[in-house]
Each structure stands twice: as structure tokens, then as C-alpha cells.
Amino acid sequence: MKGHEEKLMNIYWVKKHNSLISKWFRSLNKRASLLTYIFLLLFFFSFLLISLLFFAGWIPPAKYVGHSSSSQKALKVFTKKPEITPEYPLDCNAWNLTNTCPKNYPNSTKPSSANTSPESTCPEYFRWIHEDLRHWKKTGVTREMVEKARATAHFRLTIVDGKMYVEKFKESIQTRALFTMWGIAQLMRWYPGKLPDLELMFDADDRPVVPANDFRLPGSEPPPLFRYCSDWNSLDIVFPDWSFWGWAETNIRPWRYVLKDIKEGNKRTKWEDRVPYAYWKGNPHVCPWRADLMKCNATDQNDWNTRLYVQDWIAESQKGYKQSNLGDQCTHRYKIYIEGWAWSVSEKYILACNSPTLLMTQRWYDFFIRGMIPQQHYWPVRDSDKCRSLKYAVEWGNNHTEKAKAIGEAGSRFIHEDMKMEYVYDYIFHVLNEYAKLLKYKPTVPINAIELCSESMACPADGIWRKFMEESLEKTPSDSPPCKMPPPYQPHELMAFVDGSGKATREVESWENEYWDKENNKN
Ligand SMILES: *[C@@H]1O[C@H](CO)[C@@H](O)[C@H](O)[C@H]1NC(C)=O
Ligand SMILES: *[C@@H]1O[C@H](CO)[C@@H](O)[C@H](O)[C@H]1NC(C)=O
Numbered sequence: 001m002k003g004h005e006e007k008l009m010n011i012y013w014v015k016k017h018n019s020l021i022s023k024w025f026r027s028l029n030k031r032a033s034l035l036t037y038i039f040l041l042l043f044f045f046s047f048l049l050i051s052l053l054f055f056a057g058w059i060p061p062a063k064y065v066g067h068s069s070s071s072q073k074a075l076k077v078f079t080k081k082p083e084i085t086p087e088y089p090l091d092c093n094a095w096n097l098t099n100t101c102p103k104n105y106p107n108s109t110k111p112s113s114a115n116t117s118p119e120s121t122c123p124e125y126f127r128w129i130h131e132d133l134r135h136w137k138k139t140g141v142t143r144e145m146v147e148k149a150r151a152t153a154h155f156r157l158t159i160v161d162g163k164m165y166v167e168k169f170k171e172s173i174q175t176r177a178l179f180t181m182w183g184i185a186q187l188m189r190w191y192p193g194k195l196p197d198l199e200l201m202f203d204a205d206d207r208p209v210v211p212a213n214d215f216r217l218p219g220s221e222p223p224p225l226f227r228y229c230s231d232w233n234s235l236d237i238v239f240p241d242w243s244f245w246g247w248a249e250t251n252i253r254p255w256r257y258v259l260k261d262i263k264e265g266n267k268r269t270k271w272e273d274r275v276p277y278a279y280w281k282g283n284p285h286v287c288p289w290r291a292d293l294m295k296c297n298a299t300d301q302n303d304w305n306t307r308l309y310v311q312d313w314i315a316e317s318q319k320g321y322k323q324s325n326l327g328d329q330c331t332h333r334y335k336i337y338i339e340g341w342a343w344s345v346s347e348k349y350i351l352a353c354n355s356p357t358l359l360m361t362q363r364w365y366d367f368f369i370r371g372m373i374p375q376q377h378y379w380p381v382r383d384s385d386k387c388r389s390l391k392y393a394v395e396w397g398n399n400h401t402e403k404a405k406a407i408g409e410a411g412s413r414f415i416h417e418d419m420k421m422e423y424v425y426d427y428i429f430h431v432l433n434e435y436a437k438l439l440k441y442k443p444t445v446p447i448n449a450i451e452l453c454s455e456s457m458a459c460p461a462d463g464i465w466r467k468f469m470e471e472s473l474e475k476t477p478s479d480s481p482p483c484k485m486p487p488p489y490q491p492h493e494l495m496a497f498v499d500g501s502g503k504a505t506r507e508v509e510s511w512e513n514e515y516w517d518k519e520n521n522k523n
């Protein structure tokens with residue numbers, strides 16, 4: 001179980017049992033005070049102190065619950081569930097003294113529970129890990145291939161004997177690389193000792209850079225390069241982005257917290273009571289298609305059923321981002337997702353709202369979207385005919401409220417359940433594990449690499465970076481082993497899946513065509 005939840009559970013447990021415990025102790029108290037009276041009668045004042053000391057040692061300290069804060073602390077210790085996983089807080093004292101990573105990290109030797117809890121199979125979208133690594137299935141991954149991936153990489157990650165080393169090549173945009181490394185460091189705390197030795201190159205920029213076309217011939221093997229998104233013409237290996245541990249520059253908190261905020265937000269307004277239009281808020285200046293979307297905003301002449309807003313990050317940052325709380329953005333019945341310069345971090349936040357996501361035709365994919373199905377988890381809208389497509393989608397949804405609601409809920413469930421933080425770790429675990437199986441050489445610690453641990457990243461950090469690191473620190477190892485990796489798709493299965501998605505999208509497009517033909521005939 002994770003640290004903060006565990007703490008919450010402890011507090012909950014203490015609260016729930018408070019009344020019981022205090023009843024029990026009240027009765028004990030009566031007896032205890034009787035005893036005290038006898039003592040008082042028998043001994044002088046000078047002996048009282050000794051007797052009290054004796055009492056303190058003899059009667060459990062929890063007796064004094066509610067009387068002083070120090071005894072409340074004692075109560076917590078007293079009532080703590082036995083056999084609780086030890087916590088591993090940041091040890092900045094040690095780091096400051098020695099500038100070396102702690103040696104006493106938890107090992108994989110977590111007692112019993114780790115091996116006894118039943119393994120569940122990972123969500124379906126994990127199967128794409130096999131697809132992303134398929135290109136190296138026959139050849140394996142050689143040192144030369146990895147070196148070739150260095151050309152655009154921001155850092156090299158090496159794991160040897162359960163320790164993580166990083167060789168930095170260049171700065172990334174904002175703190176992307178740092179928070180990605182942080183995420184991997186948390187994975188090592190979450191599944192200590194479970195990661196195999198490996199070496200990989202990571203490119204923290206936006207767009208994929210390994211075109212499949214360049215590696216069609218045998219003997220020209222693609223460099224394995226990890227990044228946040230890829231496309232159907234590229235061989236880059238997708239990896240969850242940094243924002244799962246917080247996006248400090250935009251004040252978006254770590255995923256566990258955001259999920260909770262959005263869940264709360266979803267409860268505030270029932271779907272039926274939400275504004276019956278399609279909502280989008282973001283920066284339209286990053287790419288032409290977003291600028292194009294702005295033309296669909298409602299005007300006096302034309303209402304495309306959309307409500308679009310520009311996110312002004314500078315103004316927001318001056319106001320402390322109060323306007324951009326993600327939990328407060330689930331106010332409309334429909335939410336638009338449109339890519340930015342590449343995939344957008346906003347995708348998962350938008351899909352989590354319990355409102356159908358109107359998903360603009362995608363050029364890129366991140367690690368989870370390939371598991372989502374049009375008409376089931378989201379509603380497809382056309383990039384090539386944005387305004388009319390959006391207007392139709394909203395009107396269809398308002399005509400078919402039950403179906404629309406179901407799409408919103410299915411998409412949201414995917415995000416809240418299949419993509420909860422535990423599964424994000426499992427995904428990373430499996431993609432690294434499967435990749436490591438392909439390595440044809442035994443990785444060694446590179447000369448220019450330094451050992452990374454949570455301390456080396458968090459102790460020197462301050463401000464919001466430090467805050468997010470503390471919030472997303474994994475303080476205890478996972479209670480259970482990673483989920484069981486599902487098998488690769490058989491070629492026919494994969495085809496059926498891709499065809500099914502294509503059909504569902506084309507069906508919506510044909511409905512749109514029909515609708516607009518009719519509308520045009522009216523005029
Ligand atoms: C460690 O050093 C940093 C920076 O020098 C300082 O801000 C921090 O308070 C120190 N932490 C501890 C626990 O000594
Ligand atoms: C983990 O294992 C190493 C080597 O086997 C050992 O030195 C270390 O004390 C262990 N750490 C813990 C927390 O048990």
C-alpha cells in the first residue's frame with residue numbers, strides 16, 4: 001500500500017476505533033483512579049511522583065487519549081496495525097552529509113504478501129508493449145543499436161543490480177527529463193529489486209524521430225528510443241510522460257492527487273446538469289490545428305455547440321493557477337481533446353471528466369490511447385471538418401443522452417481504473433522488463449553516469465518541484481507484485497481490433513454526412 005493512503009488508513013482506523021477504545025479505557029480509568037486513591041492514602045506526596053512513573057510504564061499510554069497531544073501520538077503507535085510495511089522517507093540528512101544515495105533501500109525481500117497475493121492480468125492496452133518492441137524480437141537489442149539512439153536522446157538510463165544510473169546529454173524542455181527520472185526512481189521504490197539490468201536512451205522531446213521507412217531492409221535495425229509518444233509511421237517506444245509525478249511548470253499535481261480532485265469534481269455536477277456544449281481550454285498557438293479549432297467558437301452568427309477558451313499560462317501563473325484547477329473543469333457535457341505540437345498531456349485529464357470526450361482525429365499516440373475504442377470510450381470527431389463534426393457530436397449526444405452518458409462514463413472508468421497510478425508503474429515495469437529481455441549484452445555502469453536516487457533529486461530541489469516530489473514519493477513498496485502481462489496480439493486479433501476502431505469511426509462519419517446533406521438540402 002502507498003504511504004499516504006496508508007497514513008489515511010491509520011488515521012481512519014484510529015478514528016473508527018476511538019470510541020471503542022475510549023469506552024474501554026474509561027472503564028479502566030475508573031479502576032485506575034480507585035487505585036490512585038488508595039496510593040494517595042497510603043503514601044506521602046513525595047511518593048506520588050514515583051507511583052505516577054510506575055503507572056506510566058504499567059498502563060498503556062493510550063489511556064490518556066484526548067487529554068494531551070503527546071499521548072495522542074502515543075495512541076497512534078499503540079494502535080498501529082502490526083506487520084505494517086516499513087516506510088522509506090526521504091533521507092536528506094544523510095544525503096547532505098555524504099552526497100551519496102542511501103544504501104539501506106528496501107530489497108525485494110518483502111515478506112510473504114509479495115508472493116502470495118493473486119496476480120491479476122494487466123489492462124488490455126499493455127498488449128501494445130509487445131507491438132512497440134516487435135521490431136527487435138528477432139534481432140535483439142545490441143549495444144550498437146542503443147548507441148545509435150543516442151543521437152537525439154536527453155539521457156541514458158542504466159540499471160545495474162537494482163541501482164539506477166543516468167548519463168545526461170542535454171537539457172530537456174522544462175523539467176521533463178528530471179521528472180521522468182524521478183518517476184523511474186519511484187518505480188524502484190515501488191518494486192524494489194524487481195527491475196532487471198538494462199540500458200536505454202530517452203528522448204524527452206515531443207515528436208517521434210525513428211521513421212519505420214528507414215528500417216525496412218534487413219541489416220538496418222532501428223535504434224530503440226524511448227519517448228512520450230509515437231505515430232503509426234515511427235518506431236519510437238512510448239513511455240508514460242512526466243506529468244504522472246506532477247507538472248510543476250503548470251502547477252498540475254501528481255496523478256494520484258489529480259485523479260482524486262477530478263473524482264470529487266465529477267460528483268459536484270451530475271452529467272445532466274452540465275452545460276450542454278463542448279468545452280475546450282488550452283493554448284491555441286502551438287500548432288495550426290488548434291488555431292483552426294478556434295474558428296468553431298460560438299459567435300452571434302453561428303453556434304457550433306462549442307465553448308472554447310484560451311489558457312493564458314502567464315496570467316494563470318500570476319494568479320497562482322486558481323482558474324486552472326482540473327477538478328473544476330468538468331462543467332460541460334462534452335469535452336474536446338485536440339493534440340498540440342504532438343500528443344498532449346491534457347488527454348488523460350479531459351478523458352477523466354465523466355463527460356464524453358470528443359476526440360479530434362489523432363496523429364500521435366501515447367502509451368494508453370491505443371486501448372480506447374471510439375463510440376465506446378470516446379466520440380470521434382474529424383480534424384478535417386472540425387466545426388460541423390463538433391456541432392453534430394453535441395447534438396447527437398443531447399438527443400441520445402443515455403448513450404452519451406455511457407460513453408462519458410466508460411472513458412472515465414478507463415482513466416480512473418485502468419490508468420490508476422499502480423497501473424502506470426506496472427506499465428513502466430513491463431515495458432522496461434520486456435525491453436531488457438531483448439538486450440544482447442550485459443549493461444555496465446557508464447563512466448560518465450551518476451547514481452540517481454530520490455534523495456539526489458529531491459534534496460537539492462525547492463519550491464513546487466520539491467513539493468511535487470514529496471507528494472509523489474513512494475514511501476512503501478507495493479503490497480502486490482506487478483500485474484500479469486497479457487500475451488501479444490495474434491496478427492488476426494490485432495487486425496480485428498484496428499478494423500473495429502476504424503469502422504466505429506467511419507460509422508460516425510457517415511452519420512455526420514447524412515445529417516449535413518439533409519441540412520444543406522433544407523437551405
Ligand atoms: C540539505 O541541504 C539543502 C540545500 O543545501 C537544504 O535546503 C536542506 O534544508 C538540507 N536538508 C537537511 C535535512 O539537512
Ligand atoms: C539489501 O540488500 C543488501 C545486499 O544484499 C544489504 O546490504 C542491505 O542491508 C539490504 N537492505 C535492507 C533494507 O534490508
Ligand SMILES: *[C@@H]1O[C@H](CO)[C@@H](O)[C@H](O)[C@H]1NC(C)=O
Nearest residue numbers: 294297298299307308309310
Ligand atoms: C469563445 O466564446 C466565448 C463566449 O462567447 C468567449 O467567452 C470566449 O472568450 C471565446 N473564446 C475564444 C477563444 O475566442
Ligand SMILES: *[C@@H]1O[C@H](CO)[C@@H](O)[C@H](O)[C@H]1NC(C)=O
Nearest residue numbers: 392393395396397398399515
Ligand atoms: C436531434 O433531434 C432533432 C429533433 O428530433 C432532429 O431534428 C435532429 O436531426 C437530431 N440531431 C441529431 C444529430 O441526431
